[in-house]
Structure formats: C-alpha cells, structure tokens
Amino acid sequence: xxxxxxxxxxxxxxxxxxxxxxxxxxxxxxxxxxxxxxxxxxxxxxxxxxxxxxxxxxxxxxxxxxxxxxxxxxxxxxxxxxxxxxxxxxxxxxxxxxxxxxxxxxxxxxxxxxxxxxxxxxxxxxxxxxxxxxxxxxxxxxxxxxxxxxxxxxxxxxxxxxxxxxxxxxxxxxxxxxxxxxxxxxxxxxxxxxxxxxxxxxxxxxxxxxxxxxxxxxxxxxx
Numbered sequence: 001x002x003x004x005x006x007x008x009x010x011x012x013x014x015x016x017x018x019x020x021x022x023x024x025x026x027x028x029x030x031x032x033x034x035x036x037x038x039x040x041x042x043x044x045x046x047x048x049x050x051x052x053x054x055x056x057x058x059x060x061x062x063x064x065x066x067x068x069x070x071x072x073x074x075x076x077x078x079x080x081x082x083x084x085x086x087x088x089x090x091x092x093x094x095x096x097x098x099x100x101x102x103x104x105x106x107x108x109x110x111x112x113x114x115x116x117x118x119x120x121x122x123x124x125x126x127x128x129x130x131x132x133x134x135x136x137x138x139x140x141x142x143x144x145x146x147x148x149x150x151x152x153x154x155x156x157x158x159x160x161x162x163x164x165x166x167x168x169x170x171x172x173x174x175x176x177x178x179x180x181x182x183x184x185x186x187x188x189x190x191x192x193x194x195x196x197x198x199x200x201x202x203x204x205x206x207x208x209x210x211x212x213x214x215x216x217x218x219x220x221x222x223x
Contacts, residue, residue, distance in 0.1 A: 015115055016168040026169035035110045035169055036061045036090055040137070042068060045087040060133035066114060067121070067130040069159045088114045088162055096192040097175070100182040106172065108191065114167040121159040130159045141216040
C-alpha cells in the first residue's frame with residue numbers, strides 16, 4: 001500500500017492528521033476502507049462520568065459509516081447514544097520487524113482512527129441492515145442460512161452509526177531499518193510475517209449430523 005497518499009479530497013481532518021511518522025499516513029478513503037473491511041474488531045473510546053473507557057466490539061462498514069452494536073443496557077451504548085464523542089480504532093498486525101538493535105525493532109501494521117459523534121440507529125430497516133452487515137462481514141452467506149433477529153432481540157440490541165467524516169490510517173510496510181553501524185553486527189534480522197487464519201470448522205455437538213457444513217465455513221481461511 002503506498003504511503004502518504006493525499007488525494008484531492010482527503011478523509012483526514014486536523015484532528016486525525018498523522019503527526020508522528022507522517023510518511024506513514026494514508027488519507028485515501030479506498031485504502032482506509034480496505035483496512036476497515038478486513039478487520040473484525042474495533043475499539044471504541046469514550047468518556048462517561050469522568051472515566052475514560054476503551055471497549056472492544058464487532059463492527060461493520062456500510063458505505064461511509066461504521067456500525068457497531070452491543071447490549072441496549074451497556075454503559076458504552078447509553079453514553080454514546082446520548083451524543084458522546086467517540087474515537088474508534090482498528091489495527092491489523094502484518095509482521096514483526098526484528099532489527100539488529102532492540103531500539104529499531106518494529107512491526108508492520110495497518111491502523112485506522114476515526115473520530116466523531118455516534119448516533120443510535122432507530123429506523124428499523126437501517127437497524128436490520130446493520131445486523132445483516134455484521135453477519136455477512138463474519139461469513140458472507142450466513143445471514144440467509146441462520147434465523148434472523150426477532151422483535152425481542154432487536155429491542156435488546158442497540159446499533160450505533162459513526163459517519164466516517166474524520167478518519168485517517170497509518171501504515172508501516174517494508175523491511176528492517178537499522179543504524180548504519182549496526183549492519184555489521186552478527187545478529188539475525190528480518191521479518192516474521194503475521195496473518196489471521198482459520199482452522200477447519202468444528203460441528204456443534206447438538207447440530208444434526210445430516211446437515212452439511214456450509215461451503216462458506218469450509219473455505220474460510222482468514223486473510
């Protein structure tokens with residue numbers, strides 16, 4: 001992924017512009033959205049009752065917004081639904097960078113930071129579409145196979161939408177960067193690539209043995 005991509009309509013604001021290591025900044029929306037679409041878990045930061053919280057939760061991107069959800073009774077969703085500003089982050093770890101010196105060890109990664117005011121989704125069709133997006137993000141095709149939410153479940157679940165108006169990414173790619181005098185050291189250096197993988201599906205013990213394992217579950221192997 002190219003670094004420091006600055007299109008004519010960058011996604012960053014002054015608050016999301018990368019200051020440290022600015023050469024790693026990515027502001028192109030398509031590149032940012034690819035990172036968001038690959039991740040499964042975001043962390044939502046917010047402040048409630050003079051205490052700062054950072055909560056991990058599942059999310060899905062639909063067009064130019066992120067949707068995330070949880071119990072309707074959770075502290076996060078009560079606070080965020082009231083109009084609390086949030087900071088949402090997603091990070092993908094791509095590799096461990098082992099340098100000759102401890103100081104120059106690093107990690108290849110792709111990360112996104114989005115700021116804004118999250119709002120509760122009340123419109124039934126949009127709420128259902130967000131839940132469908134969550135399900136299809138996990139495994140495309142699952143929404144039509146499984147039982148869809150009933151009215152009680154919909155009432156027990158809050159969905160929040162954060163428009164991606166203030167968002168930027170930071171990406172580290174490439175190899176080891178050592179100090180010139182350290183290249184002669186007899187120390188192994190290189191990259192340990194990281195990627196998410198999935199093992200073979202494990203059937204639930206109460207699942208009818210006559211039901212075939214869905215193709216989308218058998219072929220899923222992560223990224």
